[in-house]
Amino acid sequence: MSNASFPIKEVQLGIHKLSKSYHENHTALNNISLTLTPGIIGLVGSNGAGKSTLLKLIAQLERPSSGSIQLNGQDVAGCPQLIRQRLGLLPQHFAVYENLTAKQFLQYLAAVKQVTRKHVAQDISELLHALNLHEFENQNISTFSGGMRQRLGIAQALLGAPDILIFDEPTVGLDPHERVAFRSLLKKLGKDKIVLLSSHIISDLASISDNILVLARGEVCAFNTPENLLQHMEGKVWDIMVKTTEARQIETQFKVCDTQYFDNKTRLRVIHETPPTKCASSIAPNLEDAYLFYTAPCPAEAH
Numbered sequence: 251m252s253n254a255s256f257p258i259k260e261v262q263l264g265i266h267k268l269s270k271s272y273h274e275n276h277t278a279l280n281n282i283s284l285t286l287t288p289g290i291i292g293l294v295g296s297n298g299a300g301k302s303t304l305l306k307l308i309a310q311l312e313r314p315s316s317g318s319i320q321l322n323g324q325d326v327a328g329c330p331q332l333i334r335q336r337l338g339l340l341p342q343h344f345a346v347y348e349n350l351t352a353k354q355f356l357q358y359l360a361a362v363k364q365v366t367r368k369h370v371a372q373d374i375s376e377l378l379h380a381l382n383l384h385e386f387e388n389q390n391i392s393t394f395s396g397g398m399r400q401r402l403g404i405a406q407a408l409l410g411a412p413d414i415l416i417f418d419e420p421t422v423g424l425d426p427h428e429r430v431a432f433r434s435l436l437k438k439l440g441k442d443k444i445v446l447l448s449s450h451i452i453s454d455l456a457s458i459s460d461n462i463l464v465l466a467r468g469e470v471c472a473f474n475t476p477e478n479l480l481q482h483m484e485g486k487v488w489d490i491m492v493k494t495t496e497a498r499q500i501e502t503q504f505k506v507c508d509t510q511y512f513d514n515k516t517r518l519r520v521i522h523e524t525p526p527t528k529c530a531s532s533i534a535p536n537l538e539d540a541y542l543f544y545t546a547p548c549p550a551e552a553h
Contacts, residue, residue: 261322261336261413261444262287263308268317270303278303280468281317290440292455293448294541295465301448302342304465305416308446309339335364338412342419342448344403348392352383352402355391356409365410377405380435382428396423404432408439415445421454433458456537464544471544476537483521483535483543490518490530500526507542521546 263286270279279300295301306312308319310330318325319333326332347355356374365373378384381401391399400423407415421429436458439445449455455462455476462479464472472479490500497516500506504526508519519533520526521543 260288260442263414263444264318264320264323265308266318266320268304268307268319269315270300270307270312271315277468279307279314282468282470284463284470284473286444286446288440288442288444289460290436290445290447290458292459292462293446293465294450294452294455294462296545298467299465299545300468301465302418303468305418305446305448308333308414309337309416310334333414336413338407338409338415340403340407340417340420342422344399346391346399346402349390351388351390352378352394352405353387355402356406359406360409363410373409373411377408381405382431397425397428400424401428404435413443415439415443416448417446418448419450420447421449421451429454452538452541462537462540464541466545472540479537479540480535483540485532486521486523486543487533487535487539488520488522488526488530489533490520490527491515492518492527492529505542505546507539 263284265282265284265286268279268282269277271277282304293301293304303312307314310326310333313327318327320326321332321336324332347358350358353374356377357370360370360374375384375387378387381404383398383401383405386394386398391402394402400420404417404420407417421432424432433454436445436447440458440460447455447459459476461473461475463470474482492500492515494511494514494516497509497518500518500520501509505521506518507521510517519539520530521539525532
C-alpha cells in the first residue's frame, strides 16, 4: 500500500454531476454521475467521447467545471492527495528516462510517489517478475522494445499497491501472449481494487470487465455488466444477404457493423430494433454490437 494515513476496507468512488468544458463550444463531459466499487470497469467510446477527460478528472490531473468526486464519501476537491496517494496510473502516452535501467526507474518512481512500504525492493522484484521483465531489470530502457516499455509502464502503475488503478490503452504494443498475461493480472487486481481500463479493443474488455461504461458525446450511454448489455441486444442484430446493388440502400438507412462481399451478393450485419428487411435473420449479439448500438448515430441522423 502507498503512504495512506488510514486504511480503507473497500474503496468507493462517487462521481456526482461531473462536467468539464474547455471553452464555450466544447463540453467534454456533461453531468456524469456514477458510483465505482472494486472490480474491472471497461471504459469505451469513440475519439472525443470524453474517456481521457474522465480519467484525468478522477486522477486529479484536471479540475472539473462543475460537480464533484468523492472518495469513500469525502469530497476530494480540497485535498486531491486523497486519491493520488491511492492511485496507480498508466497514461496513454507514457514517458520514461532512457538512461535508467528498469530497476532504477521503478526505484526512482517509488521515491517520487513516496511509497512507504517496508519491502519496496521486494515489491519491485515481484513486479518485474509479474510483467516478465526480471531478466532485463539491469538493462537500459533505451534498449527496450515498445512492448517492454508498456509492461514497465504497467509495473510503475502498480507500485505501492494502490486501491485505484487507471489504465489508458494499456495493451498498445503488447503481443497476444502479453495481452493474455495482462488480462490474467487484471482479474486478480479487480478483486479488491477499482480498475478503470480504457481501450478501443472491445475484445480486450469483453472477457475481463465486471462492468462496461460506454461514453458518447460526453455522456454515459450505458453502464452495466457485459451479460446485461448482451441480453439487452437480443433481437436487435440481424444478418441480411442481398444483391450487392441493394446493399448501399440498406447501409444508408440502418446501422451496419459488418459487411462481407461475395460474387454478386453482400452480407450485412445490421443493428436495429426491428427486422430491417423481410429477409433479415436474427443472430446472436456481441459486445461490439452493443457498443455501436449505444454510440453510433443512425445513418439518417448523421446527414
